[in-house]
Amino acid sequence: MAKPKVAICWLGGCGGCDEAVVDINEVLLSVAGAVDLILWPVALDFKYDSIKAMKDGEIALSVVNGNVRNSEQEEVAKLLREKSQIVLAFGACACFGGTPGLANLTTKEDIFNWVYRDAPTVVNPDKVYPQTKSRVNGKELTLPEFYDRVYALNDIINVDYYLPGCPPPPYSVMYALSAVLENKLPPKGSTLAPQRALCDSCKRNKSKPERLAIREIKRIHEVEATATRDGCGESCININVPCRGCFGPVEGVTDSGAKFVSALASILDAQSDADITRIADQITDLAGYLYRFSVPTSILKKKRG
Ligand code: SF4
Helix, strand or coil: CCCCEEEEEECECCCHHHHHHHCCCCHHHHHHHHCEEEECCCCCCCCHHHHHCCCCCCEEEEEEECEEEEHHHHHHHHHHHHHEEEEEEECHHHHHCCHHHHHHHCCHHHHHHHHHHHCCCCCCCCCCCCCCEEEECCEEEECCCEEEEEECHHHHCCCCEEECCCCCCHHHHHHHHHHHHCCCCCCCCCECCCCCEHHHHCHHHHHCCCCCCECCCCCCCCCCCCCCECCCCCHHHHCCCCCCCCCCCCCCCCCHHHHHHHHHHHCECCCCHHHHHHHHCCCCCHHHHHCCCCHHHCCCCCCCC
């Protein structure tokens, strides 16, 4: 019997999610034996033309990590959607835009001006900026178009399943792969992680005071904080690193930052408007606190005006 065809692909991400696939260690060998790996650009030299030549739906599963920031990434995402029965958004960048999505709080023009003109290390006296088309020695060269904002994968294509995390931990990668290979998948659109909040299962609940009341807000490196979906294995908390919320919001929450403001407001130890203002003024990086992984899927989506 023919093995199911599987593609693994990296769009706008850091490479950590590809690393997470390797982190399943020797299980990767049995996965590689059970499937026909037909695309994994970071590890093996496959060609997109061979994917284009496939029939629609011929790929059983495409595991797509990273967000979409340019036209090449959009083209690859759409190609994999067309050829795949199941598309899995893998990692916080694919699910919500991830940390690169914080770039939506500035404009494309500001990014280009900094990177190609204003950064102290830049030497660009002719102020040359990347062009989608240019001629060199009589030949036309092309580059992908850099979009005006970062998009989560489901802004561009229909996604069947979501596996959050930055990156997803090895056991959830194995769970997702075996659920697909053994055809034991939940309904389409599901997140392959627990429905409950991480705070519900956090071991530190045991030492939580009966009444939580916040008088001061500190930066993430100064203290412990946050609320997010369970499923990460608490790997950060276990080594005393604050949770940053890479598993995204729990079911039914459309804007994780707004929900987080609401949760914070409910436990502020403030007796007056002046108290509220004093505490709120201590947040020096609002986006980094509330939307570290999710600007592109927030209600705001990007900087306006
Ligand atoms: Fe990297 Fe995290 Fe994005 Fe994965 S989710 S590509 S590990 S930044």
